[in-house]
Amino acid sequence: MNAPTRAPDGWVPSDLQQQRLSYRRSRNRRSGLIAGISTVVVAVVVGWSVAHTQGWPRFRESFLNVDYGRQVFGDIAKGLWLNVRLMVVCEVVILVLALLLALARSLRGPVFFPIRALSTVYTDVFRGLPLLLVLYLLGFGVPSLRITWLPSNSLIWGAIGLILTYTAYNAEVLRAGMESIHPSQRAAARSLGLTHAKTMRHVVIPQAFRRVMPPLLNDLVSLQKDTALIAALGTPYYDAVLQAQIDAQTSYNYTPYVIAGLLFLVLTIPMTRFTDWIARKQGWTSAGAAV
């Protein structure tokens, strides 16, 4: 930054421009310094106040016990691996189903009314039901029917619950994306002789996917942490939260929850930053590609 990068036409910044640049650099240094100082001050004040509350020693003992944390870390991390696998499998299924559902909802013509109506009812119901309730109904309710050919595995029913709920959300996101593609794009594709299906496949869906990438990733981050809700279905599948719960119940120490929480953050924060990055990049490119 200090040496002016050589422009292809041999342009060298004028003295005036050099002055402006150095002024801006000094302003930036000043802003950085002020931000640093104020952050340190806030951190010290907050840390000091928390550490001087009456219950702090007990809080530290039961939530931030480093030795115990080390002891349970391995099991909780192993549990987190289950969460990650669950998230990946569910997301793949969710995207496929959501796309089908979105397409079903955008079908036109009277023949398709039942399909359209069914998909509308489906999205309404599963967007409206609390996820925990869906998990209980599927995880405990369905196996209790004792239908022999259905799986009685609680993990599978947990996954189905997540898939059903998130499919409803993602389908709406995709549908909004498809409807946001300007009709002139369809007109152009149809005028070239593409059928409705081919127009969707080659023109509308690729553009819609790009446009709704940020909200889809947002839902993925949300799914990532909601996989923890399968802990509610209990053993024998130990995810990070269930593992933490069991550890906490045997030792009356809550450090495992904090560990589980931190592990989830390690997963979700990079994901969120990635989402932001995609959104920014997209805002930048789609400005030029407006139709």
Place this chain on the structure above:
Amino acid sequence: MTAGPTSPRSDPTAADLLEIEHLRKAYGEHVILRDLSLRVLPHQCVALIGASGSGKSTLLRCLNLLETVDDGVIRLDGVDITDPRTKADQVRTRVGIVFQAFNLFPHMSVLDNVTLASRVVHGVRRAEAEAVAMDMLRRVGLAEKARATPDSLSGGQQQRVAIARALVNKPVLMLFDEVTSALDPELVGEVLGLLTELKAEGMTMLVATHEMGFARQVADSVVFLADGGVAEAGPPEQVLAEPTDPRTQRFLRRIIDAGRL
């Protein structure tokens, strides 16, 4: 007026490529085209002129079956394309349209835009489709932009790509919907030049335009649309210089006042 435009250059024995009879199209209460009739001979270039809202775009969209007509008949090569049993997609591959706003697909390269129809509609292999498309791009002078994305091109270049894309289907009829209206003045020439070349090669064209210079110099006949129908039609020297319909006279006066003729 329902009599078709007759051009001094046209052969009276030739069959019409396009016949439009008593066409009607309304959007709800708003009637855009009422009882419009028009005939176009093969290799003719017809300029459609008329005020904004006179139905030029709607007519072209009806011809490409992007709109369903309310009444009347459109025949292409003697075949009624307004018959609900017609395969719209097959008709569309024979009738190319170029839009005012280009409507290129922003998520594809220029080359993919041009090859899309061959690959996806006609099942041509990519290599083959690209060879044809490159020829077409060379034809419109944009071969070196094949790998570029549409939004990195100027308006004139985008419009030329759109024309190449429409030509790849080897249409028998080309529709141009105010293709220069969204362009900066200095870019209009390159697109009109291309249209003039197409006309010289014998393409049958319907050109909705506000470029009176183009209508006068290139078109075989000029059709003036007003009140949802053909108000006046004939060779350019007649319609543009000695209009008989008062609506045409008013329209041309306004254009002259605006310094566009």
